[in-house]
Amino acid sequence: MKKLLTVSFACMLLAVGCSNGDDQQANTDPSVNEDQEKQENNENESKDETNQETNEQEDNQATEEKNQDEEDQNEEGNDIETSNEDENKPSLTNEQAKEAAVQAETSLKKIVNSTEGDSFKMKGYETKEDIVKELTNVMSQNLAQSLTDAFFVMRDGTLYLEPKGGPLWFEKGVDFKLKHPSDKEYVIVQEQNNEMSGNVVMHYTLKYNGENWVLDQMKSQRKKQKDVSKVTEEQAVELVRKQIGAQDESVKIEFDHMDGNRYVIHVYEVVEQENNTHTATKGWYYVDQDTGEVANMMN
Template identity: 30%
Template sequence: MKNLLCLSVICLFVLLWSGCSAADESTEDKNDDIEETEESNTNNVETDNQENKTDDGNNEESESKPNELTNEKAEEILLNLKQTFMVETTNDNIVINYDTVAELQQHFETVMSESLAERYLDGYFQKENENLKLLATEEPAWFQPEEDYSLEEENPTTYHLIQKQQSELHGNKEYTFTIKAREDTTWYVSNISSKDINQEFTEKDAIELVSEHLEGELGDNMALRFDRMEEGNYIIHVFENTETHTATYGWYEVNPETEEVTSMF
């Protein structure tokens, strides 16, 4: 009987000990799960913060970088340049809306550089009796939207619009309009430069050279006409043209490179 009682006590003790051990293990597992969850949440927060910083950096870079300058935008800028220069004046060329050079320069610098504004002010305006006056002279050379041009990128903030123009006033020139971006990414005209272009030799040039070559020999009834090209040279026919007949006076060859005139007879 005593042995049976002792055995029962021992079994009860074993069951209690096993239950306590299982409870401790369960508690430890729960604690481990909580720690892993907290660590995972911390890592997610750090990752989100890093992504937000990266996004902020990209946004700042995007905000500070100007958009690509398109042909349409470049044309708009250069046409606005001309419109800004053409200030309203009286019949006596007195500037109406700007009383001082400083005011007019500030107006110009909304679309152009300080140096270009000063160039326009020095060349086309003067102070007269406390007034600003637009000088009666030829206008600056402007961009011609109906003519061909090329737009070249030097870097993301600097472009060059290049256009060839020919006029009686300015001659045959190639203009370079330099357009730059300000720190606030707005575009403005930084500079305008030009260079002379050698005009292509034409039939008219060949006829004029022959006429100069025969100066003093041609009568009122004499005519000169381009006939054909031979080995790169212009052939000019000189003839007498009257009401009754046409008589050849001579044939002349003109070298377009040397501008030499040679009689073919």
């Protein structure tokens, strides 16, 4: 019996030894270790990438916030600068506006008169740019260029004046109104009436160039004439009736004929006798077709 127990115990020890041997063999398998290392490396790389993306997002957000702050500061600075510019613009009185418009005309006429005899060759100005440069002292760049192109031309390298009718300039002795539609401009409004242009309303726009108020635009608008209705024949008859105060139905007032632009109105009375009826003229009258004025032809 004792011998049997000894043999059984020895078998148990042998089994345990074999099991430990298998575990050691499994732990020392190189392929298993490599797989574990790769898995650990992949996990570490994934963590690094996640951390890097997070850092980049934080950096981008910080950069955007910084840029937004700079934009806000720039906009605020621009607003302040614009406000300062508006505050620095001097106001314009009627007399100053008038002077600015007159100076523009004077400057252009001075240049136009700088010609050599009847050849219209310009003296003292070699190119159009020379004229534009001088005109920009009293008018905007656009207006100076427009007037220069209209009245001057280069031929064979020489500058000439092209004689033609000029623009409708501000008239000194005529009343005008000065409007201020915005902080950037004033507008002179003046009604003019002459044989060449007829009845027009001129608009002279003045803008501030940083130093002075200068002429920027000249626009004309033809003034609408009021419709004047001519006196009709019936109205002419009624005007005469009112003029002489005729109320008796026996007094007849009739249109007879036209004399130029005047109606000739006959006023008469019907006289009845026993066996005869005739008319007795009481007067002849003119009625102006345009004005309605009544005049006695007998006077």
